[in-house]
Structures are given as structure tokens and as C-alpha cells.
Amino acid sequence: xxxxxxxxxxxxxxxxxxxxxxxxxxxxxxxxxxxxxxxxxxxxxxxxxxxxxxxxxxxxxxxxxxxxxxxxxxxxxxxxxxxxxxxxxxxxxxxxxxxxxxxxxxxxxxxxxxxxxxxxxxxxxxxxxxxxxxxxxxxxxxxxxxxxxxxxxxxxxxxxxxxxxxxxxxxxxxxxxxxxxxxxxxxxxxxxxxxxxxxxxxxxxxxxxxxxxxxxxxxxxxxxxxxxxxxxxxxxxxxxxxxxxxxxxxxxxxxxxxxxxxxxxxxxxxxxxxxxxxxxxxxxxxxxxxxxxxxxxxxxxxxxxxxxxxxxxxxxxxxxxxxxxxxxxxxxxxxxxxxxxxxxxxxxxxxxxxxxxxxxxxxxxxx
Numbered sequence: 001x002x003x004x005x006x007x008x009x010x011x012x013x014x015x016x017x018x019x020x021x022x023x024x025x026x027x028x029x030x031x032x033x034x035x036x037x038x039x040x041x042x043x044x045x046x047x048x049x050x051x052x053x054x055x056x057x058x059x060x061x062x063x064x065x066x067x068x069x070x071x072x073x074x075x076x077x078x079x080x081x082x083x084x085x086x087x088x089x090x091x092x093x094x095x096x097x098x099x100x101x102x103x104x105x106x107x108x109x110x111x112x113x114x115x116x117x118x119x120x121x122x123x124x125x126x127x128x129x130x131x132x133x134x135x136x137x138x139x140x141x142x143x144x145x146x147x148x149x150x151x152x153x154x155x156x157x158x159x160x161x162x163x164x165x166x167x168x169x170x171x172x173x174x175x176x177x178x179x180x181x182x183x184x185x186x187x188x189x190x191x192x193x194x195x196x197x198x199x200x201x202x203x204x205x206x207x208x209x210x211x212x213x214x215x216x217x218x219x220x221x222x223x224x225x226x227x228x229x230x231x232x233x234x235x236x237x238x239x240x241x242x243x244x245x246x247x248x249x250x251x252x253x254x255x256x257x258x259x260x261x262x263x264x265x266x267x268x269x270x271x272x273x274x275x276x277x278x279x280x281x282x283x284x285x286x287x288x289x290x291x292x293x294x295x296x297x298x299x300x301x302x303x304x305x306x307x308x309x310x311x312x313x314x315x316x317x318x319x320x321x322x323x324x325x326x327x328x329x330x331x332x333x334x335x336x337x338x339x340x341x342x343x344x345x346x347x348x349x350x351x352x353x354x355x356x357x358x359x360x361x362x363x364x365x366x367x
Contacts (some may be wrong), residue, residue, distance in 0.1 A: 014057055016210055019049050029090055029213050029267045036082065036093055043075040043082075043093030047157055050095050053211050054160075060192060063205040065100055065183040067160035075157050090270045090296070092155035097215040098148060099203050100161040100183070101168055101249050146244035146282070147216065147258045147275040154274045159212060162202030168223060168251055169199045177201065189231045197226040200261065204231040207261050214262040214271045220251045224259045234268045236260045241287065243272075244279035253284070269295050 007015045007025055016025045022041060035041035051067060058064050068074075078093045151158060163183030169175060178186035178201035186201040188194040189208035196205050200217025204227030207215050217224045219237040228235025236259045243258040250256055258275060262268035272295050278285045 013060070014209065016053070019045065024049065025210060026263060027210075027213065028264055029094060029262075029270050032094060032213065033090060033092075037087075042079045043095075043157065044072060044079050046093070047071050047075040047095050047159065050159060050212055053209075057209055057211065060187065061189065061205050061209055062184045062186050063163055063189075063196075063202040063209065063211065064097065065161050065163050065180075065202070068158055071095065071157055071159050078155050078157065081155070088153070088155035089274060091151065091274055093157065094155075094214070095157040095159040095212050096151060096271070097159050097162045097203060097206050097212050098151075099164055099200050099215075099217040100180075101164060101199075101218050145247040145258075146279040150275050150277065151216075156274070162200075162206055162215060162217075164201055164203075164217075165198035168218065168220065168249065170251060178205075195230065197222075197230045199223040200227050200235075203261050204228050204233060204235065207231075207263055208233050210263075214260060214267050216258060216271065216275070217261055218245075218248055218256060218258050220255045224257075224261060228261055234262050234265050236268045236272055238272065238276065241282075241284040243275045244277070244282040244285055246279050246281040266296070266299050269299060 016023075018024070019041070022035060024046075032041065032046065036043065036046075051071070054064050054067060075093060075095070081088070082093065148158060163178065163180055163186040165175065165177055166180040169177065176185060177198040178196040183202065186196045186205055188196045189205045196202075200219065200223050203215035203217040204224075206212055208231035217227070217235075219225065222237075224235040224237045226235075238257045238259050240254060240257055245256050245258060248256065248258060260268045260271035260275070262271060276293075276295070280286075
């Protein structure tokens with residue numbers, strides 16, 4: 001099978017070769033589960049493919065800072081479970097990447113001292129995840145963050161850590177978005193000379209560059225939705241308290257969230273299904289009354305394309321602050337709502353008057 005015709009404009013070094021008879025360019029979680037269920041693909045085979053993808057494209061993108069030396073062994077075990085009829089969730093056997101903002105090393109399924117090395121670590125040192133700050137490199141934490149534990153329990157393969165703006169962009173008022181001393185300068189997946197935005201830079205770039213189907217980041221103010229926008233993917237910043245922040249380096253108790261980045265809305269929602277839930281160590285999650293909600297049930301399907309969907313649009317205050325190019329996009333849902341079962345809701349939020357003034361790029365690079 002030849003490369004997808006949709007890759008014709010993709011530079012040769014970034015093109016994705018087929019895996020056997022499968023074209024994995026822009027592959028979705030639904031596609032991957034179908035391939036694995038039918039025996040066309042194994043988790044071990046796909047994780048191997050993703051590791052090779054990192055080896056080829058990461059020197060250009062610097063999106064991934066280290067990979068899990070146990071990833072292939074974990075994938076093999078998950079394949080064995082599938083053969084016994086055990087499929088834990090829609091993420092069973094799916095490799096994912098997590099932002100390096102957790103104050104614990106989250107890579108391995110087994111408990112290690114963080115000193116393991118692997119020929120597949122693409123030159124990255126085996127270190128704990130600490131905001132990509134060298135000063136904290138010797139710190140060790142005994143347990144994993146809640147969201148990572150949920151991903152493991154759901155059968156996802158934690159493939160590695162992603163690059164980010166050091167200390168989630170709050171280290172200085174003057175900084176390069178997507179840069180960290182450990183990971184170097186992460187680059188935009190569509191234009192290596194452009195900003196990847198931050199602070200969840202590597203998580204967004206890795207998904208956009210087809211390294212993994214979904215990844216996980218954190219946001220205080222636009223650290224997920226900003227990188228998602230400029231890298232052409234979907235980002236979900238959940239309501240505070242919907243996902244746990246346990247062992248995530250804090251910025252704001254009232255604004256921080258762990259969220260998801262995917263190439264499609266459906267993929268991102270499947271990730272949200274897994275990480276949403278109460279955590280005894282995060283009081284902000286204790287008041288949740290929607291533990292049993294499965295968000296993917298709200299996705300439109302081929303069998304119910306006319307099911308009413310809700311879409312939030314910038315309200316009068318936020319909408320007026322948008323740049324002209326984004327204002328044009330703001331009106332498109334209004335036109336769609338006339339022909340489809342689409343219910344629009346205005347999002348009212350205060351926006352500083354100078355939030356889009358020319359030359360204020362650093363102010364938009366999130367914290």
C-alpha cells in the first residue's frame with residue numbers, strides 16, 4: 001500500500017509510511033480499535049510504529065522529551081488481555097503522551113527508581129517530570145498523578161513525556177513559548193519557524209504530527225486551547241474540578257485543569273471520559289455530581305447525524321476582542337445552525353481591552 005494521497009503536501013521527512021496494509025495517517029482511536037479487534041494491528045505493533053515516528057520526526061519538532069522504556073512490554077500485555085476477551089476501555093492498547101508538568105515520574109507501569117535507561121529514549125535523560133526545570137531534576141515522588149493512574153487502569157500505554165514551556169510559562173515575563181532547558185525549543189507542526197504556543201506545546205505538536213492519536217496537557221489560561229489552535233487539532237480544557245490536579249505543579253487552585261488534545265473531537269472526548277472523576281486528594285473534585293457521565297455518549301454518530309448538538313461561541317464581550325480572521329470563523333456556526341440540529345450558546349467572559357493589541361504576543365503565550 002502506498003502513502004496516503006492526503007500526504008502529498010507533507011514534506012517527505014514527515015510523511016507516514018503504511019504499516020503493512022494500513023494507512024495510519026490521521027488515524028483515529030475508533031479506527032485503531034477496529035484494526036486491533038479484527039487482528040489487523042496489535043498494540044505492540046502500533047507502539048513500535050509510534051516509537052519509530054518519534055525517532056524520525058522528533059529531532060525537528062522537539063515535542064517528546066523522553067519515552068517509556070516499558071512501553072513495548074506494556075503493549076504486549078495489553079494485546080494478551082485483548083486475546084482473552086478483555087478490553088478495558090476505548091483507550092485499550094492506545095499509546096498516549098503526557099505533559100511533563102507533573103511532580104512525579106509517570107512513565108512506567110512497574111515502580112522504578114527513575115534510573116532506567118533505554119536505547120529508545122532518543123537521547124533524553126531518565127528524569128522525573130518537574131515542569132522541565134533542571135533545578136528540580138533530583139526530586140522523586142512515590143506515586144503517580146491521578147489522571148495517569150486512570151489512563152493506566154483504562155489500558156492506555158503511557159508512551160512518554162512531552163515538552164512544554166518551562167514552569168508552564170510563569171518563570172518570566174520574557175520567554176520563548178515551548179522552550180525548556182530539558183527539552184529545547186518545541187516547534188510548530190505546520191511551520192518549524194513558528195511558535196507552537198504554550199504551555200502544553202509538546203502535547204499539541206505530537207498529536208498534530210501524528211506521533212500519537214491523543215495526548216494530555218494542563219491549562220490555567222489557554223495552555224491547552226492555544227497550542228491546539230495553532231497546531232490544527234482539538235483541545236479540551238475541562239471545568240475546574242472535573243479532572244484531578246493531584247501531583248500536577250500548581251499555578252492557580254481556581255483555574256488549573258488537566259485536559260486532552262486530539263486530532264478529532266471524538267478522540268479528545270474519549271480521553272476526557274477516562275480522566276474525569278473524583279479524587280480524594282483534590283478537594284476541587286469532591287463536589288462533582290456527574291461521576292457517571294460518559295461524555296462520548298453525546299457525540300453525534302453515523303446513526304444519529306441529526307441529533308441536536310450544543311456549541312459554545314464567544315459572547316459579545318469576548319467576540320468583540322477577537323482578531324478579524326477569527327471573527328469570520330465566529331459567524332460560521334450561526335450559518336450552520338440554520339441547516340443542522342445545532343444549538344448555540346453565547347459564552348460570556350471578561351476580556352481585557354488590550355488583550356489583542358499589536359505586539360502583545362508574549363502576553364498571549366499562556367500561563
